[in-house]
Amino acid sequence: MKAKSIKGTSVAEISIALENSKADGYQPTLAIVFLSKKQDHFTICKVLSDAGIAIFGASTNGEFIDEEILSESVAILLLDIKQEHFTILFDEFPEKDYRKKSAAIAKKALGKFSNPAFLISCSHTETDAEQLLFGFEDIIGKNVNVYGGAAGDDYTFLEQFVFTNGKDSKRGMVVLALDEDKIKIKGRATCGWNAVGTIRTVTKSEGNHVFTVDHIPVLDMTAKYGGIQNVSPDNENLIFEIASTFPLQLQREKGDPIMRPGLIIDWTDHSFYCSGSVPQGSKVRFSLPPDFDVVDKVISSCEELKATDMPEADALIIFSCAGRQVALGPMIRQEIEGLKNIWNVPLAGFFSNSEIARANGGNLEMHSLTNCCVVLKEK
Numbered sequence: 001m002k003a004k005s006i007k008g009t010s011v012a013e014i015s016i017a018l019e020n021s022k023a024d025g026y027q028p029t030l031a032i033v034f035l036s037k038k039q040d041h042f043t044i045c046k047v048l049s050d051a052g053i054a055i056f057g058a059s060t061n062g063e064f065i066d067e068e069i070l071s072e073s074v075a076i077l078l079l080d081i082k083q084e085h086f087t088i089l090f091d092e093f094p095e096k097d098y099r100k101k102s103a104a105i106a107k108k109a110l111g112k113f114s115n116p117a118f119l120i121s122c123s124h125t126e127t128d129a130e131q132l133l134f135g136f137e138d139i140i141g142k143n144v145n146v147y148g149g150a151a152g153d154d155y156t157f158l159e160q161f162v163f164t165n166g167k168d169s170k171r172g173m174v175v176l177a178l179d180e181d182k183i184k185i186k187g188r189a190t191c192g193w194n195a196v197g198t199i200r201t202v203t204k205s206e207g208n209h210v211f212t213v214d215h216i217p218v219l220d221m222t223a224k225y226g227g228i229q230n231v232s233p234d235n236e237n238l239i240f241e242i243a244s245t246f247p248l249q250l251q252r253e254k255g256d257p258i259m260r261p262g263l264i265i266d267w268t269d270h271s272f273y274c275s276g277s278v279p280q281g282s283k284v285r286f287s288l289p290p291d292f293d294v295v296d297k298v299i300s301s302c303e304e305l306k307a308t309d310m311p312e313a314d315a316l317i318i319f320s321c322a323g324r325q326v327a328l329g330p331m332i333r334q335e336i337e338g339l340k341n342i343w344n345v346p347l348a349g350f351f352s353n354s355e356i357a358r359a360n361g362g363n364l365e366m367h368s369l370t371n372c373c374v375v376l377k378e379k
Contacts (some may be wrong), residue, residue: 001183001378002026003315003346004078005065011043014074018051021078028078030086030176032119032317033057033163034350035074037153041163044074049165053078054088056176057163058121060350061152061322067337072154077315077348081378085182087112088164092172098128102135102173109177110139117185119176119317119374120148120356123160123169129356129366130276132173137364145180146364147187147374149319149352160353186310187374189357189367190301191259192294195249195285197225205280209273210248210262213284217270222246222262225286233267244327245290247369248274251283255358259369260284261323275354275368290327298371299338306342310375316340318349319372325351327369339373 004026006017021028031048035041037059048055063075089105109116118136122129129150136144151160162174178185200221204211210218219242223231226246231238239262247261262272278284306313318339325332340347355367357374 001314001376002080004028005346005348006076006078007065007068007070008074009072011040011047014044014076015047018047026080028053028080029083030054030056030079030081032077032079032348033074034060034063034348036060036063036072037159037161038072039074041168045163045165054086055164056088056119056121056174058149058151058174058350059123059153059161061155061353062325062351064318064336064350065348066346067333067340069333069336075348075350077317077346079315081183085179087177089175089177090164090167090172092169093127094171096126098131099135099138102132103138105175106136106139113177113179113181115180116140117145117178117180118147119178120146120173121151121162122173123151123162124171125157125160125353127171129354133356133364133366144364145185146356147185147319147372148356149350149372150354152322152351152353155322157353182379184310184377184379185374186305187357187372188301188305189355189370189372190298191367191370192297193247193249193259193287193290193369194293195257196288197286199251199283199285202278202280202282202284205278208275208277209271210278211269211271218262219265219270219272222286239263239265240326244323244369245287247287248278248284249287250278251285255363257285258365258367261368276366292331294328295331295335295338298335299342302339302342302373305375310377313343313345313375313377315345315376316343316347317374317376318347319352319355319374320349321355321367321369321371322351322353323369324371335371343375
């Protein structure tokens with residue numbers, strides 16, 4: 001498999017970049033497309049479709065190819081995978097029947113490949129990505145390989161979309177199913193945020209709505225341990241500070257903790273809605289603000305992946321939480337560069353609303369504030 005990365009800020013630039021990539025006889029069959037919702041994805045899809053290229057696409061909170069971080073742009077990873085080794089699947093879930101729809105997609109993939117693996121992106125902030133994962137596990141089994149990220153919308157958190165050839169959806173999923181007997185795919189989800197304080201108990205929650213921790217309103221406890229000032233509705237930056245700097249870490253019996261930042265505050269009782277489910281009775285810890293150690297942990301984790309399981313790669317795809325860019329600032333560039341340098345192959349990625357991967361040593365889950373690095377290698 002040969003990969004090439006191209007970029008642009010307009011349909012014309014993408015058209016030229018695509019033609020230049022093919023000047024040496026290169027014939028891509030698949031395009032991983034990450035773009036700003038300000039871009040004309042309809043026409044870009046037509047350009048790719050007219051060239052006979054299948055599309056896996058998502059809107060973003062920012063894009064990157066190789067070492068370059070972009071915004072309001074288009075980043076594309078071109079691959080020349082044999083067409084019999086992959087298929088693109090697409091569905092919508094207006095009835096919020098996430099598990100049923102992902103199970104149906106898994107069945108279709110299993111009908112084509114005896115050992116399928118998946119790359120997935122989904123749209124709409126209400127989408128329960130964990131239910132999507134359960135659907136894949138129901139059909140393929142607990143050890144299924146699924147990686148991906150939720151689509152973004154330039155940090156407005158209002159309307160995202162996923163797309164493929166001739167289709168798009170603001171409440172749906174696009175899935176790249178790979179024949180894992182022919183294409184090796186491995187990933188590593190790493191957050192790197194350090195925990196602080198003792199382990200505490202979620203004493204009241206419903207799904208992703210956390211009310212109290214140790215019988216204290218979760219917002220009040222977060223403000224206390226984070227030293228956060230001006231905890232009021234007038235502080236427009238409060239939720240960004242909580243989400244990107246002082247998120248909850250959901251402890252697991254197996255594997256690394258899962259990040260569960262607060263995203264929406266309910267001022268009536270100082271509770272908040274997290275990025276994923278936080279079961280009542282579960283154990284949590286609070287986080288320290290990120291520093292260079294966060295970046296080092298991500299790079300070290302992927303260096304271990306290379307040393308133990310993926311010594312060579314043809315391409316990299318990275319789903320990095322939008323909150324990482326907010327929290328890390330300029331350090332995010334060092335993180336992307338560090339990952340690029342491990343395998344030194346073409347790379348494309350985007351800043352996502354959430355990440356989908358197996359936690360290190362743990363289960364398949366939806367993550368936040370996490371870097372999900374996916375490595376592809378033709379066997």
